[in-house]
Amino acid sequence: MPPRPAGRTVGGHTARQLLALCELVGLDAGESAGYARALTDALGPVVHRSLDLPPAVPTFLADDHTPVEFSLSFSPGAAPSLRVLLEPASGFGTPAESSRLGLRALRALARRWDVSTEKLDLLQDLFLPDDPQGSFSLWAALELAPGGAPRLKAYLNPAASGPDRAGDTVREALRRLGHHRAYDSLPPADRLLFLALDLGDWATPRLKLYTAHHRLRASVVGALNRMADGPSPAETEAFLYTAAGLPAGHDGVFDRRPVLACHSFTDPEADRPSGFTLHVPVRDYAHDDREVLGRAEKLLPRYGIAPDVLRDALGALTPRRLEDGVGLIAYLAMVHQQGHDTRLTAYLSSEAYRVRPPNRRPSGPRPAH
Numbered sequence: 285m286p287p288r289p290a291g292r293t294v295g296g297h298t299a300r301q302l303l304a305l306c307e308l309v310g311l312d313a314g315e316s317a318g319y320a321r322a323l324t325d326a327l328g329p330v331v332h333r334s335l336d337l338p339p340a341v342p343t344f345l346a347d348d349h350t351p352v353e354f355s356l357s358f359s360p361g362a363a364p365s366l367r368v369l370l371e372p373a374s375g376f377g378t379p380a381e382s383s384r385l386g387l388r389a390l391r392a393l394a395r396r397w398d399v400s401t402e403k404l405d406l407l408q409d410l411f412l413p414d415d416p417q418g419s420f421s422l423w424a425a426l427e428l429a430p431g432g433a434p435r436l437k438a439y440l441n442p443a444a445s446g447p448d449r450a451g452d453t454v455r456e457a458l459r460r461l462g463h464h465r466a467y468d469s470l471p472p473a474d475r476l477l478f479l480a481l482d483l484g485d486w487a488t489p490r491l492k493l494y495t496a497h498h499r500l501r502a503s504v505v506g507a508l509n510r511m512a513d514g515p516s517p518a519e520t521e522a523f524l525y526t527a528a529g530l531p532a533g534h535d536g537v538f539d540r541r542p543v544l545a546c547h548s549f550t551d552p553e554a555d556r557p558s559g560f561t562l563h564v565p566v567r568d569y570a571h572d573d574r575e576v577l578g579r580a581e582k583l584l585p586r587y588g589i590a591p592d593v594l595r596d597a598l599g600a601l602t603p604r605r606l607e608d609g610v611g612l613i614a615y616l617a618m619v620h621q622q623g624h625d626t627r628l629t630a631y632l633s634s635e636a637y638r639v640r641p642p643n644r645r646p647s648g649p650r651p652a653h
């Protein structure tokens with residue numbers, strides 16, 4: 285590996301990447317600068333931390349513990365939407381301190397654009413208790429919309445009040461938010477991973493629940509969807525097969541990182557979710573990023589989307605060759621939401637700390653018969 289240039293910091297590295305991606309999706313320079321400032325303010329003092337030091341905390345937000353991850357969400361006929369996921373006030377002290385400071389940083393973000401955190405306030409004691417447990421407390425995501433005001437999302441940890449109480453914690457949260465029938469509409473899952481809230485002024489704010497499905501067989505993936513007019517099992521399967529590089533007619537088991545599903549709820553009266561997303565952790569099921577990009581280049585045109593922005597985004601994030609690592613694209617996701625075109629989302633790693641070397645072959649899901 286060539287030596288790193290001296291003086292690189294967490295903030296400098298991720299803000300530069302953010303600005304490059306903003307330019308790529310056509311945001312103007314003024315709003316992009318505002319978004320980069322929001323990112324570095326929300327990260328807190330870790331922005332000044334040298335990348336020559338080890339990560340301040342082993343956050344699992346990204347595999348190499350960078351407290352930032354980008355994503356591009358593509359719909360047919362529209363500019364891609366750029367989002368950034370971050371750990372607010374990353375790297376601070378004990379879990380209790382980091383939870384408290386993270387919340388303060390999120391509130392500061394919300395105030396900046398006059399976003400209401402009312403729903404989060406209702407759940408604070410459940411997810412941000414004085415002695416939080418689990419692997420994280422609070423993440424925030426900004427959807428960097430044109431116009432200079434982002435849409436804000438909060439990600440909470442169902443295990444915060446104890447891993448064995450995750451189900452009860454989520455049930456109580458849904459009750460408080462009025463979604464009385466949501467919990468029972470979820471598919472059987474190994475783990476509830478995140479509860480996410482759209483904060484503030486969305487046309488239809490969503491409450492989202494992420495479920496993990498360990499050792500999923502590709503042939504049964506269609507059963508994970510619980511929304512009424514969601515994708516057919518054949519469509520979900522086709523997405524998964526292409527994303528994972530599984531040849532048609534061959535079943536496979538995802539025995540490394542689990543496939544995730546996200547179920548979104550908008551109408552409290554409804555007894556089923558209004559959205560379904562399938563997240564495929566492509567980095568565990570491919571040899572290298574060249575291969576992953578090739579799969580995305582097959583999937584995007586199926587949904588009427590040109591793949592060139594994704595290709596350019598990878599180049600904007602890093603000068604490395606795609607075949608020299610895996611994980612620059614962490615997940616590929618298919619997003620169905622009532623009333624909207626199907627979207628495809630690519631989650632993009634900063635790789636501030638580390639490039640994961642290519643996987644050994646064979647690298648796909650384990651063959652199953």
Ligand code: TRP
Nearest residue numbers: 344345346347353544563615631
């Ligand atoms: N890095 C974690 C994971 O892979 C959390 C995470 C980051 C994640 N971005 C994500 C999970 C996007 C699902 C989708 O699980």
